[in-house]
Structure formats: C-alpha cells, structure tokens
Amino acid sequence: MTENTPAADDAPSNWNIPNALTTLRIVMVPFFGWALLYDGGDSVTARVIAWAIFFVAMVTDKIDGDIARARGLVTDFGKIADPIADKAITGMAFIGLSIVGDIWWWVTIVVLVREWSVTLLRLSVLKRVVIPAAQIGKWKTTVQALALGLLVLPLRQVSGGLADVGEVIFYLAQALLAVAVALTLWSGYDFFREVWRQRDDLREPAAD
Template sequence: MSTVGPEPAAVPGPEPAAPPSVYNVANLLTLVRILLVPVFVWLLFVDGTGWRVAAFVVFAVASVTDKIDGDLARKYDLVTDFGKIADPIADKALTGAALIGLSVLGELWWWVTAVILAREIGITLLRLVVIRYGVIPASKGGKLKTLLQVVAIGLFLLPGPLDPLRWATMAAAVAVTVVTGVDYVVQAWRLRRAALA
C-alpha cells in the first residue's frame, strides 16, 4: 500500500509585469520636443528681437522636457522601446537644428557645428555597433557635455552683448564634447575586447 500522498498543488508565481504602454507622459514629452524643433527653427530665422527671444524660450522649454521625460520614465518605469529611439533623436534634432541655424545666420563658426555634430552622430552610431557586446552607460562627462551645449546655445540665442560669455561657454562645450567622445571610443574598444576575450 502506497503511503505517498498526492503531489502538492503548484503555487502560482507572481505575474510578470506588463511592459509600459507607449502612450505615456514621458513619450508624450519626447514627441512634444520633436514637434517644437520646426517651430524653433522658424522663430530663429524671423528678424526681430522679440522673435529671437521667442526662439530662446522654445529652445529652453524643449531642453527642459528632455530632463523631465527622462526622470519620469525612470521613476515610474515608463521606459519603452519607442522612448529609447525617439529620445536621442529628439535631442540630436534640437541641438543640430540650433547649431546649423546659428551657423547659417553667420553667428557661429561652421567648424564648431561640424565638430559637435560629428561627435554626436558618430557616438550614436558607435553605440549601435557595440550594443551586441554590451551597453556603454551615460557618464557624468556626457551629462556635463549636454548641459554645456544647451547653455552655450542658449547664450547664442539670447540677444545682447554676451559675446565673451557665449564664446567661453561654447569653447568649454566643444572641449568636453571632444574629450567625452574620445572616452566613449575607448570604452567601446575595451567593451568589444572584453567580450571577444
């Protein structure tokens, strides 16, 4: 006679968390930032001090949404594949539009625009190439680079006798942009070497 009793019923584990909906406030702010880019460009090319101040305000609002949507996505677990793609596109579109617009207007040397955009596009492509080996995390230097770029562009957008401050801040932004770009290349090389070892 068997003394083995019935097998205990399996206890169901916790349900896996559903992925966040693409329709969330963080992605909405990213979309707003993208839509503000053509508005900003239009205001930038309209003559008049008032229009220039308006361009600055739109640029500042769009830049602030970058900080807000990232914080919201991380705090409330709203990170989506759409956000991962759209957020850097929105950032590069806003910064690129501002730099190119200022260079077209003759207010910023083209080589400055070329160096910054080459770094931004190059590092974005590099991240995509090495993603099979791992993720290169955003560094404090990268965050400083973004802050300096935004402040420098904002100073160039504002009317008034701010040239020494404008150029000093832009010089710092370019220097940090180049240094962090080199650092990312080194990190990518080390990441690939470690993965293949």
C-alpha cells in the first residue's frame, strides 16, 4: 500500500532561501581568500573586509539551518552543499592564515584532514545511517569560528595605541584555536566511533 508514502511533489524545492544562503557562502570563499591574502595579509583594510565576509558566512550558516528546519525546507542539495560551504570557508581561513604566518601549517593540515574526512564519510553514508550532530561538535564549530574570526582581524597589523591590544587579542585567539583543535579531534573521534557502532547498517544496501 502506498497511501502513506509522500509524493515526490511534496519534497521541498531546491529553490529556497536556505539553499540560496548556502550558495552565497560558497560564492564568498574566493573573495574572502583574496581579501585575507591581499598584500601578503598586511593590509588592515583588506583584513577587515575579510573579517566582514567571514562574519556574514558564519551568521548565514546559523540562519539557513534554522530556516530550513523551521519551515520544512531541508533538501538533498542542502544536506550536501551546507557542510561543503562550511568546510570551504573555514578551510580557506586556515590555509590563508597559515600562508600569512598566523597559524602553524601542521595545525591547518591536522584540522583539514579531520574536517574533510568526516564530511566525506558523513555524505557517503547519508542514506544508510543517521549520525546526529553531537554537542561537542557544536562546541567545536563555535570555538573554531571565534578563533578564526579573531585571527582574521588585523591584530598585528595595527599600530599606535592599538598595537598592544591587538597583540593580547592575538594570543587569546591562539589559545582559543588550541581549544578548537582539541575539540576538533575529540569530535572526530566520537564521529568515527559512532560510524563503527553502526557498521552493520552500513553493510546493508541503501534503499532506492
């Protein structure tokens, strides 16, 4: 019997506000990278522009998810594009900040390997098992965004009376980054452990 089976036409359209915001975040990535790396990362104005772009990306990340869930606009496109958009903007932040010398390269490599391996695995098992977002993952995202947001600012490029303040905030941001890296690794471990726990479901063929 098929009376209770939702019709294909009942599925929300991909043309909606949450998906538009997700697409906007993806489009922002090259502009963010250009602003962050302009003049070798030494331009105060460009770094402020980069921070503004990053801030908008983080805010729209929160907004699009809230709208999608509240209005029933969760789509397959959104499930795939949203994590890609998130990892693209934060990945560009890590790489750009490593290029300008504000983050060690080994930190960037460790974080990006964890982030993209989890994202790709999550997408590959999307239709077979459900890996709910853990609280530690939400903490990781918040602390990571705060640390990167601070480091994108021209903290060490300002002069005069702001120089000392910028230096203090820079090291505060580095401390937050260390916490973010620890949470990133911990949440990654939790994710892979959950996938392993559901390994029997993964062996079953995905439903059409």
